[in-house]
Amino acid sequence: MTESLLSPGPPVTDGGTRALPRRLRHWSSLLGLVPFLVYVGIFLAVPTIVVVLGAFGGPDGRPTLGNVDALTTPTIINAFVRSITLSGVTAVLGAVAGALIAYTVVTARADGMLRRSVSSASGVLAQFGGVTLAFAFLATLGFNGFLTVFFQDHFGINITGSGWLYALPGLMLVYTYFQIPLMVIVFLPALDGLRPQWREAAEGLGGSTWQYWRHVGIPLLAPSFLGSTLLLFANAFSAYATAAALVSQGSPIVPLKIREAITSEVILGQANVGKALALGMIVVVAVVMFGYARLQRRTARWLG
């Protein structure tokens, strides 16, 4: 399929394509990109356009701001607030804990067992999410979970209490489980980029450990740390599966509100509210990822 698009007709000694005028050669090169563009067009661009246009489409098919207005209702605003809180808190927690773990590993040997195990473990755990993670926590802190039973039997305390696991606090705990490893993966390269020469130069010039970190280490790591935190934020904000598996009552956060909107057939036109919600999500994530990209560029320049 793609091979015929890739092979220019005439034989190999390249007398073929070079004989063609330049503009024609340029167009024939573009042909090679067509399959990819078509595919991405259908399965990525079209859904995006559906979402964006649908966000402004009414039940009768005519443009309206009604869906966007629906976004300003208290329930939806609260959902956004909760989503942002959840993402923000887990991003910061994940960033701090992850940075700490990354730091302890970066001071060890580069190809030693410790570094490799932590890297692999982080790779797997950052990947570990969704339904399986939710169930792991149910097995730990659910009504019959290991810790629940343990605390009940040994200390007589009921730790599941109000069912906090199935609401925002629970989501916060569970999300940090994959946020921390993600931070380790994303931040480790930046820590690696801190050259020992800078520390030695600072020492030679008379700086103490604290002075080195204050004037050199922390300023150099700050953009990467901030950027990684933003990445964690976007990651948590976009997450759906874990919450879907854990929360069965209500839709406290935006992704779950989207689920509600597109699966509920009770109220007509709800589907388009779902699209408006999706659009809102796109805006938030796009802004955050833009910030991340800018900070990454600075990091790459200094620590790359």
Added chain:
Amino acid sequence: MTDAHPAPTPAERPGHGVAVRLAGLRRTYGTVHALDGLDLDIAPGELVALLGPSGCGKTTALRLLAGLEETDGGRVYVDGKDVTDVPANRRDMGMVFQAYSLFPHMTTKENVEFGLRLRRVDGAARSERASEMLELVGLSAQANRYPHQMSGGQQQRVALARALAIRPQVLLLDEPLSALDAKVRVQLRDEIRRIQLEVGTTTLFVTHDQEEALGIADRVGVMRAGNLEQIAPPDVVYTHPATPFVADFVGLSNRLPGHVSDAAVEVLGHRLPLVDPSTGSGPVTALVRPESVGVHPSDTGSARVVSASFLGSMGRVSVALPDGTLVLAQVPSSAVMALTPSTAVELSLAAVPVVVEH
């Protein structure tokens, strides 16, 4: 370790030069002896170049002097005081690294001011001193640039300015030119020497490039396997190498069979004086420099030209002796063109003292 030439005292040099002494320095990594009882004296204001192949311990010696690593034995004295137990950030030494010297998030000026800032020098004095240093290295126009906006050579000059800004007792340069282009390397080398002479700071310069070491130093210390093979002024190291290793490492050498008798060696039909007249008689290998070998086209010559290269300022010719041995000779560039391959030639050897090994 031969040191027949003690450190000269450049008495007329101004500045902050202090004497440095490394006494019996030892450093081991596992089973490897990076330094094996190194003794070195550097006179105030002197520039000593430590030269040697990788792993000889030259960088280790520098880092021990800087305090960036701990000794496993021996002492370090700066200006007569024992600083072996003083941490690196209190030794008052300026250091320039091979790469990544500058802090990437600071401008040139901020980089140079950094040491002063740590010493709580106030803004105006700091700025003035930094400007002075940037002027010294010729980069005043780049004061507000960032490292990534400058070339490698410029970055190293800023690193030098930064090191000198704090008026260090000792200046340490760890292969500062190795990462630069050939032409920049030569220019910067002369710059560094000029600045060092002007400021007068005692300097230790580590390099694996013998041309660099010879070109820049007051004395050159050739190191091997954790110790000094020879330390002497550049011309002495070149013309009177103390050991075959030094003769081999510094400059090129031809290895030719010879025979020692009566404090001279017979090589290729010529009698040459010895660097070490006390060498015992018998068959030896003589190390003869290419510039001591003369090549003369001659119909009766028994040697033949194998190849000749025109190198601009001079030429290099490879000649085969009847028994097959290849001899490298240096000839004036004007003579190269006549020495086409297979030309019959005669070889002559200048009466310069040579090193021999048994």
Added chain:
Amino acid sequence: MAGVTSRRRRRQRVLRWVVLGTATVFFVLPMFAMLEFTTRGMNGTRTLQTWRTLFDVPLLRANYPELWVGLKASAGLAVLTVVLMLVLLVPTMTWVRLRLPQLSRLVEFLCLLPLILPAIVIVVGLAPVYAWVVYLLGDSSLTLTFAYTILVLPYAYRALDAGLSSIDVRTLSEAARSLGAGWGTIMVRIVLPNLRNAVLSAAFLSVALVLGEFTIASLLNQSNLQVGINLLSKRNASMSIAVSFAALAFAFILLFLLSLVGGRRGTRTAEEPA
């Protein structure tokens, strides 16, 4: 004090043990809890019944059909997604590098777009597209391949891009062409063999993502492993947790194999699978 460096090293070591120890407890606890939960028998005994059932395929198939269906679907999806991803990306990326370097930023942007358009957002707009897909190809869970290939784009792109950078495709293909090779030969005999590591890396990452995907499958009312596990949990908590643990262990083995294959390249893996 000469001991400054050794004091610093000691402090670092203490910090390391404390931090990593706490982290290990935090991360291992839920996994331990899963094992503990799935081996509970009557009256506080331990039993491997759940696990035995899990590995008894005919029994599994009979008693837990929703899980079995999901498992099969995910296995098929994993294979199909990897194939489609490779067929789509490898030629395209090579082509761009060789003939259209000015468009490399565009391709990169498109491939990284799914990071800004999370699955939950894409699935909202996928419904009309999938209406067509189902109309043309039937209502099979395997049609999710198309969506999944989009989801794996960022990770596969990064892996393949790193691979292509490291082999200097341009020089190799120019050398091959000067020796008389056509594009087909170049792709198959020159590019692919040298991209072995990158291809394997992209493949493993894709498989891991596909196995963990829940959002699109569930909201498009299809079946896959995660959907199966979720459905199962309503019936039999223990079995669903056992499968979760097995899935995690499998992902761990996959990524471990990946680290062996990829040598010392850092593990840049998927973010939370939507």
